[in-house]
Amino acid sequence: EKAKMTVDKDFTIGEVDKRLYGSFIEHLGRAVYGGIYEPGHASADEQGFRADVLEMVKELQVPIVRYPGGNFVSGYNWEDSVGPVSERKRRLELAWRTIETNEFGFNEFVDWAKKANSDVMMAVNLGTRGVDAARNIVEYSNHPEGSYYSDLRIKHGYKQPHGVKTWCLGNEMDGPWQIGHKTAEEYGRTAAEAAKVMKWTDPTIELVACGSSHLGMPSFPDWEATVLDHTYDHVEYLSLHQYYGNPDNDTPTFLARSLEMDRFIDTVKATCDYMKAKKRSKKTMYLSFDEWNVWYHSHENDSKMDPWQIAPPQLEDIYNHEDALLVGCMLISMLKHADRVKMACLAQLVNVIAPIMTETGGGSWRQTIFYPFMHASVYGRGTALVPLIQSPKYDTKEITDVPYLEGIAVHNEEQGEVTVFAVNRHLEESLPLEVDLRSFGKCSLIEHIVLEADDLKASNTAAQPDRVVPHNRGGASVSDTLITASLAKASWNVIRLK
Numbered sequence: 001e002k003a004k005m006t007v008d009k010d011f012t013i014g015e016v017d018k019r020l021y022g023s024f025i026e027h028l029g030r031a032v033y034g035g036i037y038e039p040g041h042a043s044a045d046e047q048g049f050r051a052d053v054l055e056m057v058k059e060l061q062v063p064i065v066r067y068p069g070g071n072f073v074s075g076y077n078w079e080d081s082v083g084p085v086s087e088r089k090r091r092l093e094l095a096w097r098t099i100e101t102n103e104f105g106f107n108e109f110v111d112w113a114k115k116a117n118s119d120v121m122m123a124v125n126l127g128t129r130g131v132d133a134a135r136n137i138v139e140y141s142n143h144p145e146g147s148y149y150s151d152l153r154i155k156h157g158y159k160q161p162h163g164v165k166t167w168c169l170g171n172e173m174d175g176p177w178q179i180g181h182k183t184a185e186e187y188g189r190t191a192a193e194a195a196k197v198m199k200w201t202d203p204t205i206e207l208v209a210c211g212s213s214h215l216g217m218p219s220f221p222d223w224e225a226t227v228l229d230h231t232y233d234h235v236e237y238l239s240l241h242q243y244y245g246n247p248d249n250d251t252p253t254f255l256a257r258s259l260e261m262d263r264f265i266d267t268v269k270a271t272c273d274y275m276k277a278k279k280r281s282k283k284t285m286y287l288s289f290d291e292w293n294v295w296y297h298s299h300e301n302d303s304k305m306d307p308w309q310i311a312p313p314q315l316e317d318i319y320n321h322e323d324a325l326l327v328g329c330m331l332i333s334m335l336k337h338a339d340r341v342k343m344a345c346l347a348q349l350v351n352v353i354a355p356i357m358t359e360t361g362g363g364s365w366r367q368t369i370f371y372p373f374m375h376a377s378v379y380g381r382g383t384a385l386v387p388l389i390q391s392p393k394y395d396t397k398e399i400t401d402v403p404y405l406e407g408i409a410v411h412n413e414e415q416g417e418v419t420v421f422a423v424n425r426h427l428e429e430s431l432p433l434e435v436d437l438r439s440f441g442k443c444s445l446i447e448h449i450v451l452e453a454d455d456l457k458a459s460n461t462a463a464q465p466d467r468v469v470p471h472n473r474g475g476a477s478v479s480d481t482l483i484t485a486s487l488a489k490a491s492w493n494v495i496r497l498k
């Protein structure tokens, strides 16, 4: 049985905001120390930033990076992380039970992001701190001069304001694991007041309120409704977070998880629109899917970690081929919601549940998930088109009617290109595919990129960094406006046309 996808250039979902391809660096494990920053490393520049890592980050074309957490931010005293390094305080970091030296801080991150051609998405601490610290960091970061904190920034060597535009109001405040966890009422009130004064300090900023930590939270979606009741007029985005794993080795179900992600986004969207109606508001609330990925391989190791180490190897998932397929499906899910999901952050970027891995003092390599993310970021810019899909389906115990084909097309009018992203979820058989590009006129194939592997559990390692890499011998053919392809079993495909 074959699958069919029909797309029409007039049937659009929405513009793909480039920030859909954002990522995340938390002060956690070896993301900063031994990851993006390692003075003394052979590739380190004058600021101690690893050039090998920067190069790979640039390959991913990451337009925005969230910082400094994550759970870390709920205990973060931003003042500890600026000023002369020799005077910076070492702190017990309670979220991940480590020692934070603060050798690398806010200003260093702004510098690093510039070198990575990326903007900063800064989070404020609404766990142990609140309105006061939130407005002060905005003043330090964005006010030009002539006030205590802006002058302090200048004294620290940064004459020009950082101009950080996007700010997160805390992190996962619905989770009992969060330092300073709050009820929806408590958080909603605090976030609204913090938002108000942050915008009084700099009216040009945009704010993200915390949604639920994941779809399975018992307070979902009441949390969203209550938080928005307080914050609707003050913020531009509501956050979503979601990680998936395959601990029972049930790959058909694992690969179907992106259908849950679709439902998650639809429910948050509906909750936002309910609040829009309730408030008689003209404003549409957009979504920031600012943590998403596969995360489970490292759980066992992490549970045995001794506390109070400096930058220990935490959350170091080594990703396999099937993880890359789900990451591809999750990217397609977000593209299918491009009208509302305007920002997203692959969590995270280096060493910690990351597409890029390093050895401290050694080399670096690309994990399997690097590739679908890179393809989407590089080729998935433009307008997302409604994918009309007919596909054979399968059932699992938990999820039924799962199409073997997952797919979407993105039209880049500027470059005159259309790119089809497609996953074949079938683990044993290839899937014949026809894509009908009816309204596009005669097209020709640029290339058909495929990520496939002989073993679903195959991964890239320091010793074998190129075990799973894409090739462009996919063999799609185009006749007029009809593309014909055979999608290899368990594969990620990028069919590029002009």
Ligand code: AHR
Binding pocket: 026, 069, 070, 071, 072, 171, 172, 291, 347, 348
């Ligand atoms: O990304 C790892 C952690 O996952 C983050 O710190 C937290 O926000 C989430 O639970």
